[in-house]
Amino acid sequence: MARIKPQALLQQSKKKKGPSRIGATTVILYSLIIVVMVFFLFATYRHWIQRSIIQTEHRLSVIERDDAFADGKKSDVPGYVILNTSKGSITIELYKEGSPEVVDEFIDLCQRGHFKGMPFHHVIKNFVIQGGNSDIPGATDDWTLKVKHNSQLETSMKHEAFMLGTTKAKHDKEGFELFITTAPIPDLNEKLIVFGRVIKGEDVVQEIEEVDTDEHYRPKSPIGIINVTMKEKV
Known part of the structure; x- marks a missing residue:
């Protein structure tokens, strides 16, 4: 029976090992990145929503002023x-x-x-x-x-x-x-x-x-x- 050399046994043991574990530091780092990205997306979404609301309110205000001016002008005309x-x-x-x-x-x-x-x-x-x-x-x-x-x-x-x-x-x-x-x-x-x-x-x-x-x-x-x-x- 042939004798297996120690170096060959070492190589075989390395091949049988499972994937290495991810460190806790890496998990925390990736979690922080995800949180920051979600927060950034939420802040951007909220900013554009508020901007859209402000622009809509401004347009409505302008329209109301124009209508009020037109109505006032009409009411000034003697009937x-x-x-x-x-x-x-x-x-x-x-x-x-x-x-x-x-x-x-x-x-x-x-x-x-x-x-x-x-x-x-x-x-x-x-x-x-x-x-x-x-x-x-x-x-x-x-x-x-x-x-x-x-x-x-x-x-x-x-x-x-x-x-x-x-x-x-x-x-x-x-x-x-x-x-x-x-x-x-x-x-x-x-x-x-x-x-x-x-x-x-x-x-x-x-x-x-x-x-x-x-x-x-x-x-x-x-x-x-x-x-x-x-x-x-x-």
């Missing part, structure tokens, strides 16, 4: 005007949402006193009363033609009786004219923009409608707007 005429007062509700640009222009002119002393230069019974600059070329012929062909045109409920409107044609500030309908009128959608409605003083409108006029529908006696009062509520 009603009172036309004080030589026959009495006519209270008109303005269509701020339906015709905002025209209403803004109208209010601006009211504040500047544009309508103070404005005459009603055409009064057409069962049709309209018209106030403004009577020197505009073609105004008389245009409205005379309309009323003569009244029965030949279709009616539009958009232009009922006691509605306030102005022309759609481009005009300067001095050319802003007012029309108050006295009956459902022919379809004037191509001519008029309705931006208000008479809610009080219909009898005054009817009294103006009854004044004597010449063959061109011009009142024989001066009649017009004395001044205009603006109100937010009536």
